[in-house]
Amino acid sequence: MVFYSTRRPTEIPVTGVVDFIFENRNRIPDNKRLLIDASSNDTLTFGQIKQQTLQFAAGLQDHCQFNRGDVMAIFAPNMMDYSIPFLGALAAGGTVTTANPAYTARELLHQLSLSSAKVIVCTVGNAPVALEAANQAGISPSNVFVFGKTASPLGPRPYSQVLLGGRQLEKPMAIHNPLDEVSVMCFSSGTTSMPKGVMTTHSNITSNILQLDAMLYPFIKSPSDHLLATLPFFHIYGLVVVMFMALYWGNPLVVMSSFDLVQFCETIQKHKIKFASVVPPILVLLAKQDLASKYDLSSLQTLMSGAAPLTTELTEEVMARFPQVTVIQGYGLTETSPVLTVSPHEIVRHGTSGMLLPNITAKIVNEEGKEVGVGERGELWVKGPNIMKGYIKNPKATAECIDFEGYFHTGDVAIIDKDGFVSIVDRIKELIKYKGFQVPPAELEGLMLASPMIADCAVIGVYDKEQATEIPCAYVVLKPDYAASDETAKVIQKFVADQVVNYKQVRIVRFAKEIPRSAAGKILRRILRDEANKLATKAKL
Known part of the structure; x- marks a missing residue:
């Protein structure tokens, strides 16, 4: 049995990610503040984001001989201007790979080598690790840059001083085949080897933005609603569901460098945050820590949980403590760019991961390899425009999880009920x-x-x-x-x-x-x- 999304299919644009964002479907004014640093209150307007993206792209070409198809690594925690190098590399015709800023040199080297990265943007704090891994990967020290305004004592200079302020591209380089050209390579851990690089195309990203828009935008009451970024941008959940959705909608996004409960509550109170994406451990703190009750969190209307299972009990605890808040749940994987299901606005069924996004079909397949129906459990297989191209330099692993019909085998055991709600009940994978x-x-x-x-x-x-x-x-x-x-x-x-x-x-x-x-x-x-x-x-x- 094939399960179909109950949502009207959305038209998938045949364009690159940067062109799609700059197309500005939601008519965002150039002078609107879109990115706000939670600590310093520094900001970037939509106009500044566009200008600096095109300057960064030209700077990469001029200073790093960055060509179409080259790869840049971002090795940093959340930064207010994280989108500038990210979009800049794409605008130059390249690909971005995002790395956990806490990686050891061994872990970073694996990612740099597998992705064939040519440039690194890091922070002053983790520049020593970046330089050690870059040296082993054969990346020139002159191609290592840092965020901020201060150079690293070890040599790397701020990208803003080297790559901005000079020549500027007139427009992003054309993406000739968005269905095939890779925009980002996040890394997904395997059960039998080191993490695998997931090749996510431009169309994978733009399609998931529009699929999410159809499900999540009803939760956003106004273009002035402030959103909160506490999930890491190096993870595809934070990258797409938080950063890209804010840029697409044109809603101000307040960026935290990492999660801290005090700053989380202070930021909600100060900026009147309406919507935030979280993970279950954050909800545990909100439900159980007395600290949370010391702040005015009355502006908060929606918390979207993902990346791990969320119980009905924890959901109800949070909503009992904060009655004005609706807690919704989503589900997806790095390989699905990332979201497959999310709770619809008109009906939230706690304990489930919501319903299939538009343009997605699914099968439930039991241990005997047979397709089963409503209310029966089995592995969840999914197909749609947001399914990855494959694993970089690993056709065997790609063939093992994407079948001849294009269905991605998630490794998760699910049940789909008669109303189309999906519940993840077990995991086949050992992760x-x-x-x-x-x-x-x-x-x-x-x-x-x-x-x-x-x-x-x-x-x-x-x-x-x-x-x-x-x-x-x-x-x-x-x-x-x-x-x-x-x-x-x-x-x-x-x-x-x-x-x-x-x-x-x-x-x-x-x-x-x-x-x-x-x-x-x-x-x-x-x-x-x-x-x-x-x-x-x-x-x-």
Whole structure:
């Protein structure tokens, strides 16, 4: 059975992302402040965004010999002007890859190498990591720039001083085939290898903007409604649902560099924020922390949650504490640019991920490979204009998840009810979702097996209800010369922490005599998860 969106199909533009934004369908005045720094109150108007984008594009061409098809990496937290280098690289005919600013040099090098990046824009704070990775990737130090107004002591200068103020393109370079040309490469963690680069085309982005517009714009009451950016722009959720939607709608976007509960509440109070995209752990804080009640959050009307499952109970807790707020939920993946479902304005059904966006069809396929119908569970397969082109330099992985009909196999188990609401009920993939970030067990296991203490290991996700997230938990078999102890566990945790970004760190270490495996040697994670659940149940008794 094929499930169809109940929404009227939207016409997908055949154009590049920058041309699409500059087309200005919502008639945004050039002098309207669109981007606001939550800390400094610095701003950028729509006119300034357009001008600086075209200056940046020309600067890339003149100073970095940046050509059509070249790749620029942004290695930074949220910045008020994040969109300038992003759109500027696209306007120059290139592609952008966005990297987590907390990456180690090892992690960044993998992304730079796989994407073949030629230019990096980072911050003064993480310039040492950027330069170390750039050196190993063969990127010239002169092609490394920083945000802000101050040069790094190590050499990189602000992009605003080097790339802006000179020549300016008359218009963005034409995107000849938006359906095929790649606009951005975010990285999606795999279960058996290092993260894979997802090739997202220009049409993938523009189509998802319009698909989201059809579902979310009714939640926006006025062009003057202020939106809040606290989710990271390096993640496609923050990039598309937050940054691009604000630029398309023309609603002022107040940008936080990272999440902090005090600043989050202060910003809502100060700027009268109406709409914010969040993840479940933020909702936990709003529901349970007394701090939130000390601020005037009465302007807040809608919170959209994504990146991880949201329970009905947590939704109701938040809405009971803030009666004027509607909490909605969406679902998607990096490979789907990213949104597939979201709650419609006219009816919000808590505990579900909403309904299929326009132009999307879906199938539910059971373990026998048969399509099933309404109310039956199985893997969710989806098809639409927002499905990625594929994984960079990995045709095998692409072929494994996109079939001959064009359906992307999500790896998530879902149920679609008679009204078209989608509920995600399980995950086939082994990925751990820690506070909205993907943690690949195989990567951590590979690192841990390099420790002289560890004979064997397995990593699983253990759900923590209090934090509304999974926690990376390692089961470890020690070599004979080492004894299980709290101190040994801390040594193992530090061994991993020294090599990975914060969200990938192992939070729990449990010692085992052996790791359960199949006859073929595959780790039987379900057995470990069952054991972890039993331990959690006993701890509550």
